[in-house]
Structure formats: structure tokens, C-alpha cells
Amino acid sequence: MKYILASLIIFPFVEISLLIWSGHLIGAFPTISLMILTGLLGAFLAKKQGLDAIRKVQQDIQSGHMPGGHVTDGLCIAAGGFLLILPGFVSDLLGLILLLPPTRSMIKPFLFRLFRRWGRNRNVIIYR
Template sequence: MRWLPLLLLFLLAYIEITLFIKVAAFIGVAMTLLLVVFTSCVGVSLVKNQGMKTFMQLQQKLAAGESPAAEMVKSVSLVMAGFLLLIPGFFTDFLGLLLLLPPVQKSLTLKLMPHLNIVRSGGNWGKSQPTGNTFDGEFKRTDEHTERLVSPEKDDDIDSRGR
């Protein structure tokens, strides 16, 4: 079981190299390299656009007092898609583009939501009810004298002997 990640890494490398060879034999090496760079650029721009859209939806959910858990799962899938699209290769680009599709994101959200423990700390998702009284007003100082109103001679703390 501890060899599974290493096995998956070698399997991924084998799939990517095989696809590179097949595509290069079909369209040429230079076009294959250009296609890899092009798919990475397109993928990154798609992730950027969808990421901003998801961020706006997350802010709207928070402002409406709803749980943003679905948008958070969607943002995780966008991060994973962006990572896969940056790795050069056709198979990882395919997996990254799959993660950008809304039906795939929705099914991923439905599968992951029951396993998530959402703990709220700090702020409210709902509208908070104010407690206590709040008074709104303005303040302006109107006394013209800057001297103390109580002279030190008449102060109760000091007796006549200065003690």
C-alpha cells in the first residue's frame, strides 16, 4: 500500500511518454511541443477565469449567510485542475480539463460533501443580531477655557499642610 503513490507516478509517466510518442509520430515533434505549451496556456487562463467566478460566488454565499462549502470544494478542484494543466503532457491536460467541467465539479462536490466536517470559528455565516444599545451621535467640545475647572488649592486630596 505504501508503494501505491510511486506506482501511480510511474504509471503517469508511462502514459505521458506513450502519448507524446504517438502524437509526435502523427503531427511531428515541433507541433507536439507547441500543442503542449498551447494547452497549458489555455488551461491556465480557464482556471483563472473560473477561479474568479468561483471566488465571487463564494463571497455572495458568505454575504447571504449561507455555507460556502460547495464553493470551497469547487475551488479545490480548480486548484487541482490548474496544477494538472501546468504539468506538461496530454493525459494530465485531459484530467485538468475534466476537472474544469461543471458536471464533474458537481459530482465531485456531491461525493466529497458528506465527508467534510465544517467547523465554524469566529464570524457568523448568518445575519448577526445586535445585542445591547447602540447610540449614534456627534461630539463637539464647546468650553472656551482650557484651564482646569477645579483649582489645585481646593482639591480634597491635599490638606493644608501639603500632605
């Protein structure tokens, strides 16, 4: 919990500082243009890759396989698209890391361990 609170304070400070620094370095218009461009790129990539992930999940379910890896891909794609839409360079970098398949495949084992730990620490009840 303390890490979440610290990141909620530090993250916006770093983002705003980098935006101000970029505005001084390359100007306000190029900085704003970069933010708009990355937002549009994020929306496009998230839509394209998200639809692919949904199709793969559906194919896995129809063939009787567990779609765990593809569901995790979908979560990473959604988070990456959201981060790219947010203004700021750090969020754009994190969003690209989550959207690019080579870097996403390096993050997935960490996410599997995290989800497993959350599942062990919680009582999960599924109603049918």
C-alpha cells in the same frame, strides 16, 4: 499509500509514452504546440473560473451560508488549472474534466465523501 506510489510510477510513464507516440504521429512541433496551447488555456480558464468561485464563496459568507460547494469548486478549478499547465495529454484530460462545470458537478459528490471520510479519521483541532 500503495496506490499513490503506483500512480507516481505509472502516470509519468503513460504521459511520456503518449508524448512520444504523438510526436511520431503528428510531429514534434505540433505536439509541443498542443502542450503550450493547453497550458495557456488552462491558465486562462483557471483564472476566470477561480475568480468566479472566490466571488461566490465571498457572497455565501456575507449572506451567512456555508460555502462548501463553492470551496470544492475552487479546489477542483485550482487542481484542473495545475493539471492543464503540466505537459502531457492525460494530465490535460484530467484538468479539463476538473475545469468543466458539468463534469465537475459529477465529481463533487465523490470529493464530499472523501473529505468526510478524511475528517472522521483525523482529529481536527481549530484554534481561534
